[in-house]
Structures are given as structure tokens and as C-alpha cells.
Amino acid sequence: MNGQGGTGTRAAPARKRPGRGARFRGRTLEELEAIHAALARAFGESPAPVMDLMAAQERDPYKILVGTILSARTKDATTAAAIGRLFPEAPTLEALGRLPEARIAELVFPVGFYRAKAHHLAQLPGAVAERFGGAIPKTVEELATLPGVGRKTANLVSALAFGLPAICVDTHVHRINNRLGIVRTATPLETEMALRRCLPERLWIPWNSIFVSFGQTRCKPVGPRCEGCPVRAFCLEPGGKQKGTAK
Numbered sequence: 001m002n003g004q005g006g007t008g009t010r011a012a013p014a015r016k017r018p019g020r021g022a023r024f025r026g027r028t029l030e031e032l033e034a035i036h037a038a039l040a041r042a043f044g045e046s047p048a049p050v051m052d053l054m055a056a057q058e059r060d061p062y063k064i065l066v067g068t069i070l071s072a073r074t075k076d077a078t079t080a081a082a083i084g085r086l087f088p089e090a091p092t093l094e095a096l097g098r099l100p101e102a103r104i105a106e107l108v109f110p111v112g113f114y115r116a117k118a119h120h121l122a123q124l125p126g127a128v129a130e131r132f133g134g135a136i137p138k139t140v141e142e143l144a145t146l147p148g149v150g151r152k153t154a155n156l157v158s159a160l161a162f163g164l165p166a167i168c169v170d171t172h173v174h175r176i177n178n179r180l181g182i183v184r185t186a187t188p189l190e191t192e193m194a195l196r197r198c199l200p201e202r203l204w205i206p207w208n209s210i211f212v213s214f215g216q217t218r219c220k221p222v223g224p225r226c227e228g229c230p231v232r233a234f235c236l237e238p239g240g241k242q243k244g245t246a247k
């Protein structure tokens with residue numbers, strides 16, 4: 001096997017592909033710190049994801065929640081434009097509740113799944129009033145009960161709007177943390193749970209921003225730009241050949 005087996009009495013054990021097959025050992029705290037430091041330096045050269053920019057400008061939980069819902073499966077520029085049209089007409093949760101669903105859809109078009117998102121946004125004020133007395137809830141578990149809010153969105157809102165320790169795992173975070181041997185998981189939820197166990201809490205919030213920027217600009221699902229990659233020394237799959245994890 002692997003051109004080394006020959007005709008000896010016992011074949012050498014097949015050499016497993018690094019990362020997926022090799023014994024997984026995770027990363028030490030020092031390695032995690034080094035990865036964070038290297039990407040944080042590079043992150044400064046990349047545009048921040050739109051929700052980070054928005055959170056930096058204003059910590060309005062309503063706007064961060066709505067913006068995060070709109071940003072799913074949508075390019076940052078498209079999200080930013082949709083927010084720019086929606087918030088003048090719906091600057092508060094109460095104002096959003098007065099907008100007809102069709103008008104919300106017009107304003108947020110062409111974000112991905114704009115009809116479904118408009119439907120969820122139209123239901124949002126009633127759900128928040130009924131379950132949380134009109135105040136946007138803070139915890140991931142509470143947020144995840146709202147229409148159109150999955151665990152990824154809930155984590156992002158909890159972190160950006162309320163500064164609570166939360167790890168938002170999207171496809172970028174999931175893919176790259178597997179490539180770097182930090183976790184070995186099959187789904188974003190598994191990655192979130194594994195990161196909660198291995199990462200110091202102070203790194204939870206920045207982890208998302210850094211990896212999203214990195215994933216959007218360099219470590220893409222297909223054809224990552226590995227030359228000059230700041231964390232290449234840690235990478236188990238240069239070239240992005242790993243197929244066992246989700247994108």
C-alpha cells in the first residue's frame with residue numbers, strides 16, 4: 001500500500017490521510033492562541049462582516065436581530081442595502097409590527113429567501129411580545145424560539161447585541177476549524193459544542209468574526225488561497241481537499 005507494502009510477511013498498516021483518518025488530538029491552548037493571534041492580525045486587513053460593523057455602530061438588539069436574520073445566505077453588500085431600506089420604515093420592533101408582510105418583502109428584496117424572511121419578520125414583533133413581554137431576549141435558547149432564528153443566528157445576536165459568551169458557528173467556522181484540526185465534527189452544531197469545550201471563553205465571540213472573514217476572503221470551500229496562509233503550519237488539509245466535513 002502506498003507503494004511501500006512490498007512482498008514482506010506483513011503489510012505495513014495503511015497510512016491514513018492526515019486530519020480525518022489520523023488519530024485526532026485537537027489543539028493545545030497555546031496552539032489555539034497562536035491561531036487566534038495569526039488570524040486576528042490578518043483579519044485587520046479584511047473587511048469586517050456586515051453584522052460586526054453594525055454591532056460596532058449601535059448595540060440595538062432589535063436591529064442586530066433583524067440584520068442577522070436578513071444576512072443568512074446573503075452577501076454582506078446585499079444585506080447592508082436591505083437594512084438601509086428597511087430600518088427607515090421600521091426603526092423599532094413596534095414599527096416593524098405595523099408593516100405589512102408584502103411591504104417588508106419589497107424592502108428586503110433581493111436578500112436570499114426574502115419571502116420566507118419577510119414572513120418571519122412579520123411574525124417577530126408578536127412572538128417577542130407574547131413570549132418575552134416585548135423585549136428581545138438575551139440567551140441563545142430563548143432567541144432560538146423566535147421565528148426565523150436558528151442556533152447560528154441566536155449565538156450571533158447573543159454575542160453581538162448583549163456581549164454574552166456565545167460561539168456562532170456557520171459553514172466557514174465549521175469548515176476551517178476542521179481543516180485546522182481544532183475539532184473533528186460532522187455538523188456545525190457539533191462544532192459549536194466542541195468549541196465550547198476547548199476554547200477559553202474570552203475567544204468565543206471573536207472566533208466567529210475572524211473565521212468568517214478568513215473563510216470569505218481566503219480559506220474558501222473550494223480553491224482556498226493557501227499560498228502565504230497565516231495558519232498553514234496548522235492546516236491538515238492544505239488545498240481544501242477535505243471532504244468529510246460540511247462546507
Ligand code: SF4
Pocket residue numbers: 179180218219220224225226227229230231232235236237238239240
Ligand atoms: Fe485554508 Fe489553505 Fe490555510 Fe489550510 S492552508 S487553512 S486550506 S487557506
